[in-house]
Amino acid sequence: xxxxxxxxxxxxxxxxxxxxxxxxxxxxxxxxxxxxxxxxxxxxxxxxxxxxxxxxxxxxxxxxxxxxxxxxxxxxxxxxxxxxxxxxxxxxxxxxxxxxxxxxxxxxxxxxxxxxxxxxxxxxxxxxxxxxxxxxxxxxxxxxxxxxxxxxxxxxxxxxxxxxxxxxxxxxxxxxxxxxxxxxxxxxxxxxxxxxxxxxxxxxxxxxxxxxxxxxxxxxxxxxxxxxxxxxxxxxxxxxxxxxxxxxxxxxxxxxxxxxxxxxxxxxxxxxxxxxxxxxxxxxxxxxxxxxxxxxxxxxxxxxxxxxxxxxxxxxxxxxxxxxxxxxxxxxxxxxxxxxxxxxxxxxxxxxxxxxxxxxxxxxxxxxxxxxxxxxxxxxxxxxxxxxxxxxxxxxxxxxxxxxxxxx
Amino acid sequence: xxxxxxxxxxxxxxxxxxxxxxxxxxxxxxxxxxxxxxxxxxxxxxxxxxxxxxxxxxxxxxxxxxxxxxxxxxxxxxxxxxxxxxxxxxxxxxxxxxxxxxxxxxxxxxxxxxxxxxxxxxxxxxxxxxxxxxxxxxxxxxxxxxxxxxxxxxxxxxxxxxxxxxxxxxxxxxxxxxxxxxxxxxxxxxxxxxxxxxxxxxxxxxxxxxxxxxxxxxxxxxxxxxxxxxxxxxxxxxxxxxxxxxxxxxxxxxxxxxxxxxxxxxxxxxxxxxxxxxxxxxxxxxxxxxxxxxxxxxxxxxxxxxxxxxxxxxxxxxxxxxxxxxxxxxxxxxxxxxxxxxxxxxxxxxxxxxxxxxxxxxxxxxxxxxxxxxxxxxxxxxxxxxxxxxxxxxxxxxxxxxxxxxxx
Numbered sequence: 001x002x003x004x005x006x007x008x009x010x011x012x013x014x015x016x017x018x019x020x021x022x023x024x025x026x027x028x029x030x031x032x033x034x035x036x037x038x039x040x041x042x043x044x045x046x047x048x049x050x051x052x053x054x055x056x057x058x059x060x061x062x063x064x065x066x067x068x069x070x071x072x073x074x075x076x077x078x079x080x081x082x083x084x085x086x087x088x089x090x091x092x093x094x095x096x097x098x099x100x101x102x103x104x105x106x107x108x109x110x111x112x113x114x115x116x117x118x119x120x121x122x123x124x125x126x127x128x129x130x131x132x133x134x135x136x137x138x139x140x141x142x143x144x145x146x147x148x149x150x151x152x153x154x155x156x157x158x159x160x161x162x163x164x165x166x167x168x169x170x171x172x173x174x175x176x177x178x179x180x181x182x183x184x185x186x187x188x189x190x191x192x193x194x195x196x197x198x199x200x201x202x203x204x205x206x207x208x209x210x211x212x213x214x215x216x217x218x219x220x221x222x223x224x225x226x227x228x229x230x231x232x233x234x235x236x237x238x239x240x241x242x243x244x245x246x247x248x249x250x251x252x253x254x255x256x257x258x259x260x261x262x263x264x265x266x267x268x269x270x271x272x273x274x275x276x277x278x279x280x281x282x283x284x285x286x287x288x289x290x291x292x293x294x295x296x297x298x299x300x301x302x303x304x305x306x307x308x309x310x311x312x313x314x315x316x317x318x319x320x321x322x323x324x325x326x327x328x329x330x331x332x333x334x335x336x337x338x339x340x341x342x343x344x345x346x347x348x349x350x351x352x353x354x355x356x357x358x359x360x361x362x363x364x365x366x367x368x369x370x371x372x373x374x375x376x377x378x379x380x381x382x383x384x385x386x387x388x389x390x391x392x393x394x395x396x397x398x399x400x401x402x403x404x405x406x407x408x
Numbered sequence: 409x410x411x412x413x414x415x416x417x418x419x420x421x422x423x424x425x426x427x428x429x430x431x432x433x434x435x436x437x438x439x440x441x442x443x444x445x446x447x448x449x450x451x452x453x454x455x456x457x458x459x460x461x462x463x464x465x466x467x468x469x470x471x472x473x474x475x476x477x478x479x480x481x482x483x484x485x486x487x488x489x490x491x492x493x494x495x496x497x498x499x500x501x502x503x504x505x506x507x508x509x510x511x512x513x514x515x516x517x518x519x520x521x522x523x524x525x526x527x528x529x530x531x532x533x534x535x536x537x538x539x540x541x542x543x544x545x546x547x548x549x550x551x552x553x554x555x556x557x558x559x560x561x562x563x564x565x566x567x568x569x570x571x572x573x574x575x576x577x578x579x580x581x582x583x584x585x586x587x588x589x590x591x592x593x594x595x596x597x598x599x600x601x602x603x604x605x606x607x608x609x610x611x612x613x614x615x616x617x618x619x620x621x622x623x624x625x626x627x628x629x630x631x632x633x634x635x636x637x638x639x640x641x642x643x644x645x646x647x648x649x650x651x652x653x654x655x656x657x658x659x660x661x662x663x664x665x666x667x668x669x670x671x672x673x674x675x676x677x678x679x680x681x682x683x684x685x686x687x688x689x690x691x692x693x694x695x696x697x698x699x700x701x702x703x704x705x706x707x708x709x710x711x712x713x714x715x716x717x718x719x720x721x722x723x724x725x726x727x728x729x730x731x732x733x734x735x736x737x738x739x740x741x742x743x744x745x746x747x748x749x750x751x752x753x754x755x756x757x758x759x760x761x762x763x764x765x766x767x768x769x770x771x772x773x774x775x776x777x778x779x780x781x782x783x784x785x786x787x788x789x790x791x792x793x794x795x796x797x798x799x800x801x802x803x804x805x806x807x808x809x810x811x812x813x814x815x816x
Contacts, residue, residue: 016464050484056424057491065494068502069487072480076458079477083465086473094476098506099551143507 002167003125004029007039007135007157011174012231013077014044022172022231023084026130030090035125037164039135039157040081042073063108067137067147071097074134074153082132092130095121097137097145102156104138104146111138111146113155113218116163125164133160154215162222169219169226170238171211176230177239178203178210180404181256185392188405192254194242199254200226202347202381216241252350252357253402256395259343262292262385263316264373265309265323269333272305279330280307283322289315293343293376293383304333308374310385313339341373342391345383346398358382364401370394410575411533412437415447415543415565419582420639421485422452430580430639431492434538438498443533445572447543447565448489450481471516475545475555479505482542482561490540500538503529505545505553510564512546512554519546519554521563521626524571533572541568562623570630577627577634578646579619584638585647586611586618588812589664593800596813600662602650607662608634610755610789624649660758660765661810664803667751670700670793671724672781673717673731677741680706680713687738688715691730697723701751701784701791712741716782718793721747749781750799753791754806766790772809778802 006026013019022038029036050070054061061069078094085092100121104111121131135153138146148155154171161169176191178200183189195203197220204213210228219226219241229238270276277296284291294309311319316339323335351357361382365372370393374385386394399405414434421427430446437444458478462469469477486502493500508529512519529539543561546554556563562579569577584599586608591597603611605628612621618636627634627649637646678684685704692699702717719727724747731743759765769790773780778801782793794802807813 016461020465053424053484053488054491057428057488058495061491062494065487065490065502068490068504069484072483075480075483076461076477079473080461080465082473082476083462083469086470087466094473096476096553099553145504145507 001033001035003035003037003164005037005039005157005161005164005166005169006172007153007170008041008172008231009153009174010041010044010047012172013040013081016080018231019077019080020084022081023088023090025172025231026085027088027090030130037121037125037131037133037160037166038081039133039153039160040074040077041135041153042070043077046073046076064144067108067145071134071137071145071147074136078132078134082130085130085132090130091128092132093124094132094134096134097156098139098143100133100160102138102159104140104148106140106142106144106146108144108146110149111140113138113148113159116159118160118163121160121164148214152212152214154212155218158215158218158222158224158226161224161226162218167225169224171215171226171228172231173210173228174230174232175210175228176233176236177228178241179255181395181399182258185395186256186399186405189399190405190407192239193237194240195254196242196349198349198380199347200241202345202378203255203257211241252354253346253348253404254350255347255404256398256402257345257347258391258395259345260388260391261313262310262341262343263313263319263339264337264341264385265311265316265319266336266338267307267323267327267330267332267334268336269304270307271331272303276305276330277307279326280323281309283326284309284311284319287318287322289319289322293374293385295374295376310341310343310374338373340388341385342388343383343385344391344394344398345381346402347381349380351380351382360401361398364397365394368393368397409441409443411443411445411572413445413447413565413569413572413574413577414580415561415578416449416580416639417561417582418449418452418455420580421448421489424488426639427485427488428492430489431496431498433580433639434493435496435498438538445529445533445539445541445568445574446489447541447561447568448482448485449543449561450478451485454481454484472552475516475519475553479542479545479553479555482544486540486542490538493538493540498538499536500540501532502540502542504542505564506547506551508541508568510546510567512548512556514548514550514552514554516552516554518557519548521546521556521567524567526568526571529568529572556622560620560622562620563626566623566626566630566632566634569632569634570626575633577632579623579634579636580639581618581636582638582640583618583636584641584644585636586649587663589803589807590666593803594664594807594813597807598813598815600647601645602648603662604650604757606757606788607755608649610753610786611663611665619649660762661754661756661812662758663755664806664810664812665753665755665789666799666803667753668796668799669721670718670749670751671721671727671747672745672749672793673719673724673727674744674746675715675731675735675738675740675742676744677712678715679739680711684713684738685715687734688731689717691734692717692719692727695726695730697727697730701782701793703782703784718749718751718782746781748796749793750796751791751793752799752802752806753789754810755789757788759788759790768809769806772805773802776801776805 101117135156226241509525543564634649
C-alpha cells in the first residue's frame with residue numbers, strides 16, 4: 001500500500017465527463033489498495049471567465065478580492081469530483097485550501113506556502129476516504145483567501161506530497177510526459193523515461209510548460225518523487241523526475257527548451273563603474289518586472305560598457321519606458337530594444353562532464369546562418385537568444401545534431 | 409449616522425451592470441454618513457447552474473459537497489461587489505460565511521444559524537469599510553461549509569442585523585414592497601406602507617415570496633427593523649415590517665396570500681383512537697416531508713374518523729406512496745389524494761377584534777360557486793383549500809369584498 005498524491009489540471013477536469021474519468025482512474029488506484037489524495041484545478045476556462053468578470057469592473061482588480069473570486073473555480077471542482085467518487089461507491093471528502101489549512105504568506109495572487117496541517121487529511125485517509133483538495137489556493141494568517149498564482153495547483157500537489165510524506169506525486173496533464181523538445185516542432189522528439197530535477201528545473205523555467213517551476217523546486221527541496229503522466233491515456237509510465245543519484249549514467253543532453261516570450265533590452269555606452277548594474281536594474285525591479293538573462297560586456301573604448309537583459313515580452317514596453325527615463329541619469333549613450341527574439345537552451349546534467357557541447361551548438365547554428373545575439377550558460381544548460389524567426393529551425397537542427405531522437 | 413444592513417437578492421446582482429448599480433446605491437448611503445453591511449446572493453441562475461452540474465453526476469448529490477459547490481455562487485458576488493465599491497473609491501472588504509464565522513448546525517443544505525462573530529465586521533465598519541458578506545452560507549463547528557437553504561440570504565441579512573444591533577435591515581428585491589396580494593392577479597392590489605411581523609409571517613409562509621419566513625421569524629425574535637424595497641427604483645420607502653405596537657389602528661385584513669403548491673392527501677375511515685394521528689403522520693415526517701394543513705373530522709359512523717393533510721406538490725407522489733404502505737396497518741378504509749388544489753388565505757392582525765370575517769369570506773366564495781375543501785384558521789388568518797382552477801377568481805373577489813384596494 002502506498003500513499004499517492006495525484007494532481008489533475010484544468011483540461012483533465014474540463015467537463016463532467018472528464019471529471020468522471022478522473023474518478024475512475026482514482027478508483028483503480030484505490031482498488032489496488034493505495035491511499036489517494038487528489039488535487040484539482042478549476043475546470044478549463046473557468047478561471048479566465050472569472051477574471052473576465054472582474055475586469056469588467058476594475059481594470060486592475062483588487063488582489064484580495066481577486067483571490068476570493070478565482071478560488072471558487074477549484075472549489076467547484078473539488079465538490080463535483082467528490083460527488084463523482086461517491087457515485088462510484090467510494091468514500092470521498094473535499095477540502096478547500098482554507099479547510100486543509102494550507103497556510104501561505106499574504107501576497108495575494110502569488111502567495112507562497114508556509115505550512116500545511118496534514119492531520120485531518122491523514123485521519124480521513126486512514127478512514128478510507130479519498131481526499132480531494134483544491135489546488136492553487138490557501139489562506140493567510142488572518143484567514144484571508146490567497147492564491148498561489150497560475151499553475152499553483154502543481155505546487156499544492158507537491159507540497160501536500162511533502163507534508164504527507166507521500167510515496168509519489170503524480171501530475172496528470174494533457175501530455176504523456178516530458179519530451180526531448182516540443183513534438184509539434186520536432187516530430188522525432190522522444191519521451192524521456194526519467195529526467196533529473198535539475199534538468200527539469202531548467203526545462204520548466206525555460207518554457208517547457210509541462211510543470212510549474214515552483215512545483216519542481218518544492219519537489220527537489222523535499223525530495224518528493226514526481227511523475228508526469230497523461231490523464232487521457234489508460235496506461236503509460238509518463239516521465240519520472242529523479243534525483244541524479246538514481247541513474248548510473250546520464251545522457252549528455254536531455255532536452256531542448258525554448259521560449260518565445262523573450263524581449264531584449266540593451267543599454268549601450270554606460271560608464272563602467274561600480275553600481276551601474278544596480279542603477280539600470282533597480283528601477284526595473286522596483287516596477288515588478290522580472291528579468292531573465294543579464295549580460296554585461298566591456299565596451300569598445302574600455303571606459304564604457306554595454307548592458308543587455310531580457311524580460312517577458314508583455315513587459316517590454318514598460319521596461320523600455322523605464323530605461324528611457326533613467327537613460328540620462330545613468331549617462332547611457334543609447335537604449336535599444338527588440339521584442340522579436342527567442343531563447344533556445346540545451347539542458348543536461350551530463351554536460352558537466354563533457355566539453356565541446358557549446359562549440360557543437362554554435363557550429364550547428366552557424367551552419368544554418370543563425371546569428372547568436374546573447375549567450376548564457378549554467379552548469380547544466382547553454383542558452384542562446386536568436387531572432388524569433390529562426391526558432392523552429394534552430395530547435396530542429398540542434399535536436400538532430402545531439403542525436404536526441406535516439407535513447408541514450 | 410446609522411448602521412444599516414442591506415440584502416440584495418440574485419436578480420439585483422444578476423449582471424455586472426446590476427452589481428455596479430448596487431455599488432452606487434451603497435455609495436449613496438455611505439455618503440449620508442451611514443455604516444453599511446451588504447449581504448448578497450449568487451447572481452441569478454448561478455445556483456441553478458451549479459445544481460445542474462451536480463445532478464449530472466449524482467441524482468441525489470451528497471449534501472456536504474453540495475454546500476461546498478453552491479456556496480461558491482455568493483463568494484463570486486461578494487468579490488465582484490467589493491471590487492465595484494472600490495472602483496467607486498470606497499473601502500470595501502468581502503467575507504464568506506466561514507470568514508465572518510457564521511456558525512451553524514451541521515444540517516447541510518438547510519443549516520440553522522447558531523451564532524455570529526461580529527467583532528471583525530465591526531472593526532472594519534469602524535475603519536470606514538463597506539463590509540460585503542456572502543448570504544446563504546455558514547460553517548459548522550468542524551469547519552465544514554454549510555448553506556441555509558434557498559432564500560437563506562434573507563436570514564443572513566437579518567441575523568447580521570441582529571448581531572450588529574443594526575438600525576435597520578433593508579431587503580432589496582425585484583418588487584417594491586409587500587402588496588395586499590399579487591398584482592399580477594389583482595391589478596388593483598395596493599402596496600402596504602407597513603405590515604406587522606405576525607402578518608408578514610403568515611404572508612411569507614402562505615406563499616407570498618417577498619421574504620423568507622425564517623428571516624421574518626428571526627427579525628421578530630430579535631426585534632430587527634425590517635424593510636422590503638426594490639433594487640430597481642431610485643426612490644421609494646418600500647414596506648416597513650413593524651411590531652404591532654407601532655401603529656395605533658390596524659386594518660382588519662392586510663392582505664391575501666395564496667399558494668399553488670399544495671397537494672391534499674385524505675385518509676378515510678380510520679379508527680378514532682388515541683395515537684392515530686401519529687400513526688398517519690409519523691411515517692410522513694420520517695420521510696422528511698413537510699406537512700402544512702392538518703384537519704381531522706369525526707366520521708359519519710362515530711367510530712372512525714377522516715384525516716386530511718396537505719403537502720408540497722413535489723412531495724405528493726412520495727406521500728401517497730407512504731400512506732398506501734401504512735393503510736392496512738392503521739386500518740384505514742381508503743387513501744385519496746388531489747394535487748390540483750390551491751390555498752387562499754386572508755391575513756390581518758385586526759381580525760382578532762372583528763367577527764364575521766370568516767362568514768364574509770365563505771359567502772363571497774359561495775357566490776362564485778367555489779367549493780371550499782378544507783378550512784384552517786389562526787388568530788390572524790383564515791385559509792381555505794379550493795380547486796386550483798378557481799384560485800385567481802377567488803383572490804380577485806376576496807380582494808374586492810374586503811376593500812383592499814383602498815388604504816385603511
